[in-house]
Amino acid sequence: MYPANFDGMPDGKDPPIRVLLAEDDFLIRLDFADSLRSQGFEVVEVSSADEGMELLKFHVSFNLVITDLNMPGRTDGVGLAKFVRNLTTKTGIVLVSSEPRPSEPELFDLVLRKPVWDLGARIKHLIGKAGYGD
Structure with a gap:
């Protein structure tokens, strides 16, 4: 994994897109992470929104956050999305859930x-x- 402030590859190519994947179900997380890595993404896996927020508190940056809605811990996918939006609007946020619709889809x-x-x-x-x- 590259350091959080890494901004280029030694050969001049752009670094891979860094994805934070927050999913509590191990098998689903494994499948999603493998699928993302097969497309060239750099994936950091966490099993709860709380773990994801801890990484973000230490200024680890991500281009994209993919989160489940319902996870164990103090907060859920909506809480993680709010936390990310308070830090930056440049990070994309994707919700993947069995719930029909999140409480705050915006x-x-x-x-x-x-x-x-x-x-x-x-x-x-x-x-x-x-x-x-970008």
């Missing part, structure tokens, strides 16, 4: 309903349209 750039197949390809399409890797 926090999310994309809402996907589980089950989601080939998440990496869907996210790569979003990145291309929105430019979160």
Whole structure:
């Protein structure tokens, strides 16, 4: 993994898009992370919104946050999205949940309903349209 302030590759290529993946179900998180990595994303996995917020508190930066809605801990995916939005508007936020609709959908750039197949390809399409890797 690159340091949080890394801004370029030694060969002049752009660094990979860094994704924070917050999902409490281990098997789903494993599937999502593998799918994202197969598309060239750098993925940091956490099992709760609380863990994701701890990383963000220490200024670890991400181009994109992908979160489940309901997770164990003090906060959920909506709380994580609010925390990210308070830090920056440049980070894209994707909700992937079995819930039909989040309480505050305006926090999310994309809402996907589980089950989601080939998440990496869907996210790569979003990145291309929105430019979160820029």
